[in-house]
Amino acid sequence: xxxxxxxxxxxxxxxxxxxxxxxxxxxxxxxxxxxxxxxxxxxxxxxxxxxxxxxxxxxxxxxxxxxxxxxxxxxxxxxxxxxxxxxxxxxxxxxxxxxxxxxxxxxxxxxxxxxxxxxxxxxxxxxxxxxxxxxxxxxxxxxxxxxxxxxxxxxxxxxxxxxxxxxxxxxxxxxxxxxxxxxxxxxxxxxxxxxxxxxxxxxxxxxxxxxxxxxxxxxxxxxxxxxxxxxxxxxxxxxxxxxxxxxxxxxxxxxxxxxxxxxxxxxxxxxxxxxxxxxxxxxxxxxxxxxxxxxxxxxxxxxxxxxxxxxxxxxxxxxxxxxxxxxxxxxxxxxxxxxxxxxxxxxxxxxxxxxxxxxxxxxxxxxxxxxxxxxxxxxxxxxxxxxxxxxxxxxxxxxxxxxxxxxxxxxxxxxxxxxxxxxxxxxxxxxxxxxxxxxxxxxxxxxxxxxxxxxxxxxx
Amino acid sequence: xxxxxxxxxxxxxxxxxxxxxxxxxxxxxxxxxxxxxxxxxxxxxxxxxxxxxxxxxxxxxxxxxxxxxxxxxxxxxxxxxxxxxxxxxxxxxxxxxxxxxxxxxxxxxxxxxxxxxxxxxxxxxxxxxxxxxxxxxxxxxxxxxxxxxxxxxxxxxxxxxxxxxxxxxxxxxxxxxxxxxxxxxxxxxxxx
Ligand code: SF4
Numbered sequence: 001x002x003x004x005x006x007x008x009x010x011x012x013x014x015x016x017x018x019x020x021x022x023x024x025x026x027x028x029x030x031x032x033x034x035x036x037x038x039x040x041x042x043x044x045x046x047x048x049x050x051x052x053x054x055x056x057x058x059x060x061x062x063x064x065x066x067x068x069x070x071x072x073x074x075x076x077x078x079x080x081x082x083x084x085x086x087x088x089x090x091x092x093x094x095x096x097x098x099x100x101x102x103x104x105x106x107x108x109x110x111x112x113x114x115x116x117x118x119x120x121x122x123x124x125x126x127x128x129x130x131x132x133x134x135x136x137x138x139x140x141x142x143x144x145x146x147x148x149x150x151x152x153x154x155x156x157x158x159x160x161x162x163x164x165x166x167x168x169x170x171x172x173x174x175x176x177x178x179x180x181x182x183x184x185x186x187x188x189x190x191x192x193x194x195x196x197x198x199x200x201x202x203x204x205x206x207x208x209x210x211x212x213x214x215x216x217x218x219x220x221x222x223x224x225x226x227x228x229x230x231x232x233x234x235x236x237x238x239x240x241x242x243x244x245x246x247x248x249x250x251x252x253x254x255x256x257x258x259x260x261x262x263x264x265x266x267x268x269x270x271x272x273x274x275x276x277x278x279x280x281x282x283x284x285x286x287x288x289x290x291x292x293x294x295x296x297x298x299x300x301x302x303x304x305x306x307x308x309x310x311x312x313x314x315x316x317x318x319x320x321x322x323x324x325x326x327x328x329x330x331x332x333x334x335x336x337x338x339x340x341x342x343x344x345x346x347x348x349x350x351x352x353x354x355x356x357x358x359x360x361x362x363x364x365x366x367x368x369x370x371x372x373x374x375x376x377x378x379x380x381x382x383x384x385x386x387x388x389x390x391x392x393x394x395x396x397x398x399x400x401x402x403x404x405x406x407x408x409x410x411x412x413x414x415x416x417x418x419x420x421x422x423x424x425x426x427x428x429x430x431x432x433x434x435x436x437x438x439x440x441x442x443x444x445x446x447x448x449x450x451x452x453x454x455x456x457x458x459x460x
Numbered sequence: 461x462x463x464x465x466x467x468x469x470x471x472x473x474x475x476x477x478x479x480x481x482x483x484x485x486x487x488x489x490x491x492x493x494x495x496x497x498x499x500x501x502x503x504x505x506x507x508x509x510x511x512x513x514x515x516x517x518x519x520x521x522x523x524x525x526x527x528x529x530x531x532x533x534x535x536x537x538x539x540x541x542x543x544x545x546x547x548x549x550x551x552x553x554x555x556x557x558x559x560x561x562x563x564x565x566x567x568x569x570x571x572x573x574x575x576x577x578x579x580x581x582x583x584x585x586x587x588x589x590x591x592x593x594x595x596x597x598x599x600x601x602x603x604x605x606x607x608x609x610x611x612x613x614x615x616x617x618x619x620x621x622x623x624x625x626x627x628x629x630x631x632x633x634x635x636x637x638x639x640x641x642x643x644x645x646x647x648x649x650x651x652x
Contacts, residue, residue, distance in 0.1 A: 219643025
C-alpha cells in the first residue's frame with residue numbers, strides 16, 4: 001500500500017533530469033540562506049527571539065487582534081472579519097461589487113489560494129489577474145503553486161516560452177528568461193493600468209499601529225495598490241506581530257530565510273488608505289483559532305511562510321510540490337494539512353524522513369519534524385496506518401526483542417543476496433519500492449568481533 | 461460584527477499556556493564603516509550607490525548617468541535638470557512612461573541596502589512605475605540594522621512607507637535572476 005504522496009512522487013522522479021534540477025536548485029537556495037545566516041553573528045538569537053515573540057502573540061491573539069483592528073480603523077481602514085473561506089470570498093466580492101470592479105489585479109497570497117477566491121470571483125464575472133510573474137504563468141496554465149515562495153519552480157523555461165508565444169505574442173522559440181520576463185512586464189503593465197482594484201496578502205500585521213506589511217521583489221503589490229483607488233488585503237489571524245520593534249526582528253529573518261537575500265526589494269508599509277481611495281482588510285480565521293487550543297500543534301501558528309523548510313527538505317526537493325495533497329507542500333504543509341482535515345491529508349505524513357533539517361532552518365523555530373512524528377504515532381487511531389508496514393514493524397519488534405533468534409536470522413541474511421528479486425521486492429515489502437537493499441556482508445560485525453578479527457588500532 | 465465576536469471568542473475559549481513577551485534586546489551587527497557597507501550591499505543586490513564627491517554637482521552627475529532620459533519627474537527643489545513636477549498630477553496612471561524619477565530617501569540601512577521612503581510625493585506610484593529611480597540620501601543617515609531602522613520610524617506618522625533595496629527583480633523562470641520585473645529597472649542611490 002503506497003500513499004498518494006509516494007505515487008505522485010514516482011511520477012515526478014520519472015523525469016530524472018527535472019528531478020535533479022529541482023533538487024539542486026532548491027538546495028542552492030538553502031545554501032544562499034546559510035550564507036546569509038552566517039553573515040549575522042546573532043542569527044540564532046534572532047530565531048529564538050522570533051519564535052518567542054510569535055508564541056507570545058499567539059497566546060494573546062485576541063488582545064492583539066483587537067488592538068490591530070481598532071488602530072487600523074482609526075487610520076481610516078475598513079476592517080472585516082471572516083470566519084471561513086466562504087465568508088472571506090463573500091466579503092471580497094461585496095466590496096468589489098459595491099465599487100463596480102470589473103478587473104482585479106492581485107499580488108501573491110497563499111490565503112486567497114486557501115479560500116479558492118479566484119474561481120469564486122471569476123464565476124461572478126470579475127476578471128482576476130495574478131501579477132506575480134510565477135503566479136501569472138500558473139494562472140495562464142490553469143495550475144496552482146508548487147512552492148509557497150517560488151510558485152512556478154516546477155516549470156521549465158521552454159514551457160513558459162511556449163505559453164507566452166500563445167498568450168503574449170512572444171517570439172517563437174525564444175525561452176530566454178530575461179526576454180520572457182520583460183515580455184510579461186509589458187503585458188502586465190497594461191493590466192495594472194486598466195485594473196479597477198488591487199488585492200494583496202499580508203506578510204505582517206502590526207498591532208500597535210494597525211499597518212500591514214507586504215514584501216515583494218517584483219514590486220507588483222505596489223504597482224497595483226498605487227494605481228488603483230481600492231486596496232483589499234486578505235490577512236490570516238496569525239500574521240499579527242505586536243509592534244514595530246518586533247517587526248524589525250522578522251524583517252531581518254524573512255528574506256534571508258526565504259531566498260537568501262538580505263531583504264526583499266520592497267518592504268511596503270500600508271497604514272492608511274491613499275488619498276481619495278479606500279483600504280479594506282479582511283481578517284480571516286478559517287480554522288486557525290482552533291489550532292490555538294492544540295498544544296501539540298499550536299506552534300504552526302508561528303509560521304511566516306518563508307518556504308525555508310521546503311527548500312531544505314530532501315523529500316520535497318526530490319518529489320516536488322504537487323506530490324503533496326494539501327495546497328501547501330513540504331514540512332509545514334504536512335502539518336497544516338493534518339490540522340485542516342486529517343482524514344483527507346494523512347497521506348502526506350509519510351513524506352518525511354525525520355531528518356529534522358526543517359526544524360534547524362525554520363526562522364521561528366517551529367518543531368515541524370516533531371509534529372510530523374506525532375501525527376504518525378496517531379495514524380493508528382485514524383485507522384490510516386499502513387497495514388503492511390505495521391505487519392513488518394510487528395515482525396521486527398518480535399525479532400529485535402529476541403536476541404538469539406535475531407542472531408540466527410542475521411547469520412542467514414547473506415542468503416538474501418542470492419534470492420531471486422521477487423522474494424525480496426514484493427508487495428509485502430513496502431520499503432522495497434524505489435529502494436535497493438544493500439548487500440548483506442558475509443559475516444556480521446558481532447561475529448567478527450568475537451573471533452577477534454576486529455582490533456582497536458592505535459592511531460595517535 | 462458577529463463574526464468578529466465569534467473569532468475572538470473562539471480564540472479566548474482555547475486557553476493556551478500564556479507566553480511572556482520576550483525582551484527585544486539584540487546584540488545586533490554593527491559596522492565600523494556603515495556607509496561603506498551600505499554602498500557595497502546596495503551594489504550586491506543589483507542596485508548601485510555612489511558617494512557624491514566634494515564639490516561635485518548632483519545635476520551634472522545625474523545628467524551624465526541618464527543622458528537620454530527625456531521624461532524626468534521630481535519634486536525636489538535642488539534638481540535643475542529639465543523635469544516636471546509629478547505632484548501636479550491627480551492621476552497616477554499618467555506617470556506611466558516616466559523614464560527617470562528622482563526622489564529623496566529618509567535613511568539607509570547598512571545591513572541590507574534598504575532605503576526608507578515615507579511617502580513624500582503625491583502619487584506613490586512614482587516609486588514603482590518609473591523605468592529608472594534615483595534616490596538621494598544624506599550620507600549621515602545610515603543606520604546599522606533593521607532594529608535601529610524601526611527605532612527611527614517608531615514615532616513617525618506615515619500613511620505609506622516603503623523600504624526599497626535595489627531594482628525590481630524576479631527569478632520566477634527557472635530561478636534565473638532577471639532585473640526589471642514590474643518596477644524600476646535600475647536604482648541608483650546618491651549619497652551626499
Ligand atoms: S514552518 Fe518555518 S521554515 Fe517553514 S515556511 Fe513556516 S516559517 Fe518558514
